[in-house]
Amino acid sequence: MIKNEKTIKALSLRDVKFSYPGVREKMVLNIPNWSIEAGEQVFLHGPSGGGKSTFLNLLSGILFASQGTVNVLGKQLQKMSGRQRDHFRANHIGYVFQQFNLIPYLNAISNIQLARHFCDQKKVGQLHDEIKNLLSILNITSSDWSKPAAKLSIGQQQRVAIARAFINKPKLLIADEPTSSLDANNRDSFITLLKSLVEKQKTTLIFVSHDLALSKNFDRSQALSDINLASGIK
């Protein structure tokens, strides 16, 4: 499928319409055409409640569109079974949320191992080194590695979340308001670390935030309302 990194789109949506079951008349998403090149870093902004989470869940295959095609990394999500989409997500998509990125009772290392558990590559011997490597790059001191995630500071949790998202070397990284709970210092270091990893691994990045000041860090900036034509946004 993958012919050439330049020609292939990391993401392309065509005529996508989505509404939640039970409220069919109220369309949440209506996206005629939208795409991202492989390796591109896209900043998306929009007010909260603007169908953002729905949009991202559609890209990661947790939800799927009743109409139109969602093409991620050259695969059509609609043509996959639920099981296949879960598998695809585990292998190819990294995810960082605003908060609650980690299982609170597992420590940093176990949280990252868990992400590997659902993915195809399962070489445990190397895994430990990879995890330690990532955690060091992300400035998590080794004494915090085996603390339950709930005991870490928000800044640390978000950085561990980056490690969790990157452990399977995803082709696509979705960051949903990842800095909104952080103070300015933590936010800047978070973005720096994230960008360095994204560039090193040539990951396609979708960074969602309501904070327009952050848009200067990315290749392209777009408002969700420009992409999504659905009028009845809740």
Added chain:
Amino acid sequence: MFFKLAIESLLSRKGSVLMTLMAMTVSIFVLLGVEHIRQEAKESFSNTVSGVDLIVGARTGTINLLLYSVFRVGAPTNNISWASFQEISSGKNVKWAIPISLGDSHKGYRVIGTTENYFKHFSYGNKTPLRFLDGKPFKDIFDVVLGFEVANKLNYKLGDEIVLAHGIARTSFSLHDDRPFTVVGILEPTGTPVDQSLHVSLEGIEAIHIDWEQGVKIKGLNITNDQLKQIELKPKSITAFMVGLNSRIATFRVQRSINQYTKEPLLAILPGVALSQLWQMMAVLENTLRLVSVLVLLAALLGLSAMLLSSIRERDREIQLLRVIGAPPFFIFMLIQLEALVISILSIILGGSILFCCLASVRELLTYHFGLHISANIISNSSLVFLSLVLIATIFAAVIPSFNAYKIAR
């Protein structure tokens, strides 16, 4: 990783999990305990006597006769005359007869006056005859043969002299201390009330009571042992006797003729029939106990289900997170199931071990007071069946919370 996730998740909710675990442990304890004691009691009861065709005593209830003659529980209603015993035991269908004379004790253990026939013909379990660990049957008037437990607990060996007490109370003030008995034999353990008995000859029983009347020693009347040998020590009465017949076909005929014996009101019972009557009497109790233990388990399982269900609500985001990193909904379903099973298995282990310890510590009391031999080994076919049913019930109880989690994951 799957297992680790379940364990860590349970550990993170120590309080509610511990409470649920305790409720489950108690219910497993009750369930296993009731089942085990029921079985053991039945086994112990039905193994107490075998090869005896009829038990004959003074007219009383069937079960009462069985209890005092075989289990040495309770007091005999009346004695029967020696003449009746001799007449019946010489009947043409009778192969052998074992007379039993009760009424004395030694440090709480009952003394049985009998004849050598007891060691020849009495059997227990699967027609196992009595065997001697040491020594031989009594021969002399003041010889005594000890059951295994009596010898073991009171640390008696061959040649020791012991004094019998009048009456069956544990602490008796009227001792037959003028006529001590010599231990001449110790029986092998049988797991029946025989272990807790002292066996002397009928003549011995007669001899220690010869200068007694109405349960007290007659003052001033002292008969020496040399004088005793001159007297003919023929018992006037016995408590009961066991009969072995030449042919089992004759059992009912002999039974009827004993029950219609005109010289004295007698009762003959078939030990097997009496035993099953005893169990029928207990059936209501048995079933009630079973029902209660099942209800206790049900309550504990509902508690488990409720605990998991409320945890699911708190774990909404955790489930979403697992989905995002690629966990299929079925994984979430199984995760909750595993948590339930871990609690269930832990409480089986805990409940089982506590039961084992309890049984190991109270079994002597049970044996002492009720003649019940309860082994501490709780692993049997039926307990394994019960435990697998518990696991299956756990899976069913966890379906609702698991399915709830599954729905969140969808």
